[in-house]
Amino acid sequence: xxxxxxxxxxxxxxxxxxxxxxxxxxxxxxxxxxxxxxxxxxxxxxxxxxxxxxxxxxxxxxxxxxxxxxxxxxxxxxxxxxxxxxxxxxxxxxxxxxxxxxxxxxxxxxxxxxxxxxxxxxxxxxxxxxxxxxxxxxxxxxxxxxxxxxxxxxxxxxxxxxxxxxxxxxxxxxxxxxxxxxxxxxxxxxxxxxxxxxxxxxxxxxxxxxxxxxxxxxxxxxxxxxxxxxxxxxxxxxxxxxxxxxxxxxxxxxxxxxxxxxxxxxxxxxxxxxxxxxxxxxxxxxxxxxxxxxxxxxxxxxxxxxxxxxxxxxxxxxxxxxxxxxxxxxxxxxxxx
Numbered sequence: 001x002x003x004x005x006x007x008x009x010x011x012x013x014x015x016x017x018x019x020x021x022x023x024x025x026x027x028x029x030x031x032x033x034x035x036x037x038x039x040x041x042x043x044x045x046x047x048x049x050x051x052x053x054x055x056x057x058x059x060x061x062x063x064x065x066x067x068x069x070x071x072x073x074x075x076x077x078x079x080x081x082x083x084x085x086x087x088x089x090x091x092x093x094x095x096x097x098x099x100x101x102x103x104x105x106x107x108x109x110x111x112x113x114x115x116x117x118x119x120x121x122x123x124x125x126x127x128x129x130x131x132x133x134x135x136x137x138x139x140x141x142x143x144x145x146x147x148x149x150x151x152x153x154x155x156x157x158x159x160x161x162x163x164x165x166x167x168x169x170x171x172x173x174x175x176x177x178x179x180x181x182x183x184x185x186x187x188x189x190x191x192x193x194x195x196x197x198x199x200x201x202x203x204x205x206x207x208x209x210x211x212x213x214x215x216x217x218x219x220x221x222x223x224x225x226x227x228x229x230x231x232x233x234x235x236x237x238x239x240x241x242x243x244x245x246x247x248x249x250x251x252x253x254x255x256x257x258x259x260x261x262x263x264x265x266x267x268x269x270x271x272x273x274x275x276x277x278x279x280x281x282x283x284x285x286x287x288x289x290x291x292x293x294x295x296x297x298x299x300x301x302x303x304x305x306x307x308x309x310x311x312x313x314x315x316x317x318x319x320x321x322x323x324x325x326x327x328x329x330x331x332x333x334x335x336x337x
Contacts, residue, residue, distance in 0.1 A: 013294065013295070013296030014296060014297075015277070015281075015283055015295050015296050017273065017277065017294065017295035017296065018294050018295070018296075019239065019266065019270065019294045020270060021270065021273045021294070021295055022267075022269040022270055022272075022273055023050055023051060023054040023269050023270075023272040023273045023275070023276040024054055024057070024269065025273065026273050026274075026276050026277040026281055026295055027054055027055070027057075027058050027276050027280060027281070029281070029282065030058050030280045030281065030282070031058060031059075032058065032059055033055060033058040033059045033060040033280060034059035034060070034061075035116075035165070035167065036059075036060045036061065036116040036117060036167070036280070037060070037061040037062075037063065037113050037114050037115055037116050037117070037161075038055055038060050038061070038062055038063070038116065038117035038118070038119060038279065039062075039063045039065065039108070039115065039117070039118050039119065039154070040052050040055075040062060040063070040064060040119040040121055041065055041066075041093070041095065041119065041120055041121050041122035041147070041150070042066075042121040042122025042123060043062075043064045043066070043072070043075055043121070044064070044066050044068060044071040044072050044074070044075045045071070045075075046241075046268060046271075047121060047174070047238055047241065047268060047271050047272045047275065048119075048121040048122065049075055049078075049268075050268050050269055050271075050272035051119060051121065051272045051275050051276055051279070052064060052075065052079060052088075053078075053079050053082070054272065054276055055117075055276065055279070055280070056079045056082075056083050056086040056088065057082070057083055058280070059085075059086075060117070060280075061087040061088075061089075061113070062079075062086070062087065062088045062089070063088075063089045063091060063108065063113070064076060064088060064089065064090050064091070065091045065092070065093030065104055066090065066091075066092070066093060067092070067093065067094045067095070069090060069092060072090040073090055076088045076090050089111070089113075091104060091107060091108065092104065092107075093150075094146075095122055095141070095142045095143075095146030095147065095150070096124075096132045096133075096134075096136075096138055096141040096142045096146060097132065097133055097134065097141075097146070098134050098145070098146070098149055098321055098326055099133075101146055101149045101150050101153070102149070102153065104150070105150065105153040105154060108154075109157065114157075114161040114164075114165065115154060115157045115158050115161050115169070116158070116161055116162075116165075116167055116169050116170070117169070117170050117171075117172070117279050117280070118150075118151060118154055118158065118169075118170075118171045118172070119172045119174070119275060119279055120147040120150065120151065120171070120172065120173045120174060120213070121172075121174045121275065122142065122143070122147070123142075123143050123174070123206075123209075124138065124139055124142040124143055125139065125202060125206050126138040126139045126142075126202060126205065127202045128200075128202075129197045129200035131194070134320075134326040134327060135194070135326060135327030135330055136194055136320075136326070136330070137190075137193045137194040137205060139193075139202070139205040139206055139208075139209050140190060140193060140194065140205060140208065140209050140212070142209075143206070143209035143210065143212075143213065144209045144212040144213060144216070144317075145317060145320065145321065147173065147213070147216075148212075148216055148317045148321065149321040151171060151216075151220065152318075152321065155231075158171070158229075158231050159227070159229045159230070159231055162229065162230035162231050163230065166230075168230050168231065168232060168285060168286070169229075169230065169231035169232070170231070170232050170233075170234070170278065170279055170280070170284070171217075171220065171231065171232065171233040171234075172233075172234060172235070172236060172275055172278045172279050173213045173214075173216060173217045173233070173234070173235040173236070174213070174235070174236055174238060174275060175210045175211075175213040175214050175217075175235045175236065175237055175291075175300075176206075176207075176210040176237060176238075177237050177239075177240075177293075178203075178206065178207045178210055179207060179210040179211040179213070179214050179300065179301055179303070179304060180207075180211075180300070180301030180302075180303065180304075181203070181204070181207040182204065182207050182208050182211045182301075182303055183303070186208070186211065186212070186215065186303075186309055186312075186313055187312065187313065187316050187334065187337050189204075189208050190208065190212075190316075191334055193205045193208060194330070211301070211303055211304060212313060212317075213235055214235050214291060214300050214301075214304040215304055215306075215309060215310040215313045215314075216310070216313070216314065216317075217233050217234060217235040217289065217291075218289055218304070218307060218310040219307070219310035219311050219313070219314040220233040220314075221233045221234075221288040221289030222289065222307065222310075222311075224288065225288065232284070232286065232287060232288035233288055233289065234278045234284065234287065234288060234289065234290045234291075234292055235290075235291055235292070235300075236274040236275050236277075236278050236291075236292045236293075237274070237291065237292070237293045237298065238266070238271040238272065238274055238275060239266045239270070239271055239274075239293070239294065240265050240266065241265055241266045241267070241268055241270070241271035273294075273295055274292050274293065274294060274295050277292065277295040278292055281295075291304070312337060315337070316333055316334075316336075316337050319332075319333035319336065320333055
């Protein structure tokens with residue numbers, strides 16, 4: 001109850017920020033980011049677009065990967081109109097396709113740019129059971145596995161950039177409070193979501209993808225520490241905000257629910273604050289493996305606290321993305337876990 005009251009009135013936490021803080025607020029002390037390059041997925045609308053706008057305002061060079069290049073170009077144009085000196089690259093990327101992720105990374109590396117910040121923000125809510133070309137349920141493929149591979153392939157570039165510049169790299173995975181809605185074995189849940197078309201639950205698929213994001217962050221942070229890399233990994237819960245994620249369910253009922261819950265919803269600038277905080281704020285220096293809510297450290301759901309499960313999910317995911325035939329590998333990898 002007390003936590004809800006603090007959220008509603010915007011009480012600040014130890015960081016000096018709270019639920020009413022905006023992305024512009026948290027980057028006010030980061031007025032010159034011209035030496036930094038950031039990749040932001042899902043930057044064509046909503047939270048991702050606001051994160052991109054604010055980082056561009058502070059001078060960061062941006063790479064905006066997108067499946068919809070027209071929407072990405074429009075996003076780039078809006079930012080450039082507000083900040084004419086901004087450097088923004090638009091590149092093709094379909095996170096639901098592992099081959100597209102690999103192609104994007106290859107094309108990004110050909111630009112010979114440094115990489116200081118990777119923000120895995122893109123999210124998809126697939127209402128009907130859909131399987132990707134790699135044989136994976138579409139929500140899991142887009143929200144989790146595509147980002148898992150993207151991070152894996154860009155990690156060396158981030159480590160190299162941090163070593164050559166002395167500036168700590170930051171990886172930010174965007175999750176959701178809904179990650180706590182999942183129970184049972186994570187890998188068995190992945191199998192059920194992918195294979196059990198007749199009992200498909202879109203909300204559970206989304207929640208599972210977000211739980212995977214938190215577990216990925218935990219294991220990634222441990223591995224970066226073991227490597228001695230000057231790169232951190234944290235995950236953020238942006239809070240509840242109405243974005244285009246709900247666009248397939250527009251209508252009277254959806255509008256009524258959001259109207260009744262309006263006092264609990266954040267504006268997009270407020271929802272983007274924690275992502276920007278994790279990406280650039282000096283207070284997060286050397287902090288890794290954290291779960292951040294309202295620009296302060298929070299506690300994820302019990303299901304996300306197991307280092308053993310995080311390592312197990314990593315190994316399973318690695319088995320899938322490293323296979324030449326992910327469809328065929330799914331069954332083989334599953335039997336090993």
